[in-house]
Amino acid sequence: MKNILVPVDFTASTPAILEAAEGAARGAHARILLLHVIRPPIVASADAEAVRGTLICNHDEAARKLGECGRRLAGDGIETETITRFGPAADCILEEARRTHPECIVIGSHGHTAIYELFIGSTTAAVLKRAPCPVLVVPPGRSRPPVPAKP
């Protein structure tokens, strides 16, 4: 079966990404692979136990949210698998892309970094640079200006 790889980070852009992914999956009769990447903390603490605890906590939280998204897609009749990975986001996404040979990757234009970026998110830029397949870049929300009413 064809795969569509969908990295999500549960920010404000995630609903728009899921909507675009669902449309693509329906059209291509593909399965959605929902991927969440948990990044290691930037500050290494001497308290390794605390770091591990935080990571496990993040993992459980991510698994719960991924499960929710997966069930919602399945409810709409889209076959979905969920994947959680630890590591740098772009590298993990590209590794999963090489492993699962997706038809395309669906990703947000923003939101895949902790700090809001004015232009294109750094994870998305890195994925675009090295992706082995087409990448569907989804804008943050429905920012279309209202269509002027016809007289």
Added chain:
Amino acid sequence: MKTILVPIDFSPVSKPVINEAVALARALRAHLIFIHVVQPPAFVTDYAGMTLEDTAQLMMDARQWAGRELIRLRAKLRAQHVKAGTILETGMAAPCILAEARKLDASHIVIGSHGHTAFFDLLIGSTTRGVIKRAECPVVVVPGLRPTGPKKSRRA
């Protein structure tokens, strides 16, 4: 009916871009519109022995050539039972593409990761970057080079 806008510059990336756009149009039952933007040269004065008249002539030649290429593309697609419209514009590529996308209320833009600038861009082409930054609809970015061997060919 949904509309997919496909900017092409007839560089090597255009072939995978066209294939991807046709596949997407079939999947979404959407209408395809191909757009080519003839960009004015970066210099506007007499330069290196070229006069302004030469520059104007170059632009006209570029428009004529692109017009013929678009007609050829449309005929080729028609032979594959794919209906497509074409637009030929003159101006700066990214703003022209974004304006057309808005005008057509495009559901998607399909564009190459490179090749939409006169000079090869090592990372992501500047036109593509400009389009992603400001597009109001999802943008499909098609890679020009296949880093991991040839992908299975998609029959368009």
